Amino acid sequence: MANTILVADDDRAIRTVLTQALTRLGHEVRTTGTASTLWNWVEAGEGDLVITDVIMPDENGLDLIPRIKRVRPDLRVVVMSAQNTLMTAVKATEVGAFEYLPKPFDLNELVRVVQRALTTPKSNPAIPANTDAPEGEEQLPLIGRSPAMQEIYRVLARLMGTDLTVMITGESGTGKELVARALHDYGKRRGGPFVAVNMAAIPRELIESELFGHEKGAFTGALTRSAGRFEQAQNGTLFLDEIGDMPIEAQTRLLRVLQEGEYTTVGGRTPIRADVRIIAATHRDLRILIRQGLFREDLFYRLNVVPIRLPPLRERSEDIPALARHFLKLAASEGLPLKVLDQAASERLRAHRWPGNVRELENLMRRLAALYSQEVLGSDVIETELADTAPEPTGSAAPDGEGLGAAVERHLKDYFTAHQDQLPASGLYDRILREVERPLITLTLTATRGNQIKAAEVLGLNRNTLRKKIRELDIQVVRGIR
Incomplete structure (x- = not known):
């Protein structure tokens, strides 16, 4: 079905490219270089979808979206911007944009976004605006305009209005706690506390007391009742850094909190309701720890609801x-x-x-x-x-x-230079082997165009062994690669 798409951008070249691409899909395209003309079309009831730039000569495109939503709440708006920072993505989401695309954008991706916007059933209302968001690049929680960071910004913007559990992975020093703080500071729980705890920095025998608190007399030296990190983070966010270093016993108690939404203090009997958003992080490969029996698989899936991988600086x-x-x-x-x-x-x-x-x-x-x-x-x-x-x-x-x-x-x-102060407790041998094995098998499958029989022959592996490794290493096999 043909639709009318309204495009507002002060760059004539972009208007031309979008007109050609969307017309080829069978849509009618109307373009303008000003926000005022776009508003006149929307107010007159024209258009089935809006694609707008942020910076235009007469008005900021993000400021226009709330007015569009008031007069035509079902009209979806796709935002494009060369101001490709985390805050631009967050603000676009807050004011109700269907999708945010940083410039320069991939034309095929924009076409896919347009098709989703025109076909996906209408659902949730816009997230309320965060009027406390800071301005200026020096105050941004995350800095970077590379494609890898742009994708992270888009994911974070979608998560700001949710309480979904997030697992952040990445090498040491990539900024995992910064991402966790951004999710809290610009999310729905920003009025509550942000509590961070590093599993690797707490003695194993004290982790349960640290997380869940303890009652007076629960153990030798427990002279008074002490609140744990869960209690301190009530109505806010609990950031569990280096989750891979959590002892298996504490993992069992954490799993119960995630399943039941409540916990008991060490030495206590009365369940306490946990109104806390959990964000976990690790620089270790938890799947290897699972195979070694050092991390619970059921806890991994509870924590890994939304995975975010932070790229290394290189x-x-x-x-x-x-x-x-x-x-x-x-x-x-x-x-x-x-x-x-x-x-x-x-x-x-x-x-x-x-x-x-x-x-x-x-x-x-x-x-x-x-x-x-x-x-x-x-x-x-x-x-x-x-x-x-x-x-x-x-x-x-x-x-x-x-x-x-x-x-x-x-x-x-x-x-070893990067991790000299925090080498893993165990599993380094398997981790290094996995880092070599996965790209070797992936590149061999690419060279053989996904032919597993040929790849097994090249690698000198039994075909069943190769299939097992493909499953274990979660390798996506694409046939017919050129």
Whole structure:
């Protein structure tokens, strides 16, 4: 069925591209470069779908959406924006946008969004606006405009109005607690407390008391009643960091809270209702821990309702200059001299592998602000501070003359550098094998166009063994890959 789609964008090229793409799908397209014309069409009852930019000459597109919703609540609005930050995605969701797409957008993705908007049944009303949201990039909870971060922003924006349990995974230093805080600070529980607890930092014998509290006399030394983290986080958010380090006994009690919505203190008998949103995080592979009997599978599925993977900094190197500027400004706000990086310095930062991820970058920027007298920092300064690490090649190939063994050794050195203060208690051997095994099998299947018989022959594996590993490693087999 043909529909009329209203497009508002002050960029003529974008209007032309969208007109051509949507007309080919059989839709009628009307375009304008102003918000006022778009509003006149909507108010007159025209259009089955709106696609609008945020920044237009006469009005902000996000400000227009609440007015559209008041006069035509069923009219869906897709928002596009070059201001592709987390707050733009959150605000678009708050005012009732059907979907948010950062510019530059993938045309095929936009077409899919249009088709969903026109065919999906109408459902939930818009999330109430968060009038407390901060303004300005320096105050953003997360920084980065890379495609990987844009996808995270979109997922977070969809989660802000929910109480769904979230599992955040990623290497140490990628900012897992920042994501958890953003979910709380801009979500429906922002008026309640945010309580963070690191499982790896608490002695195993004290974890249950730490989480659930204890009664007076529950154990030797329990001289008074003590509230646990669940009680402290009531009506708010409880962030369980490094959940993979939780003892199996405490896992059983946590599972009961997630299943029943209540818990008892250590030494207590009266159930306490838990009105808490749970966000968990880990840098470990919980599936390996499950196979080793160190983590409950049923608890994993309770926690992994919405998984979010944070990319390591090396996978979003285009964000490094903005992050570096942010950390230098942060250091200046704390009393250190304000520094800026020249272009060569920024490029040198992008060439580094950052085994410690964003945390390593932040520490470096603080060190530069404290130790160097010049206001503008060049690549020579960065080179001095990163003297022990050579620049990585821009492509995917290993450095000239480096064999597989040397490449693996380099990777492991990066890992031990990043985790020297918090090595896993066990399972490192299986984890490293899995990291090598999965890409090897995936790339072999790609090379054989999904032919498992041929892939098994190339790998020297029995066909049934290969199938078992595909299941265990959760590898998606696509046939006919070219």
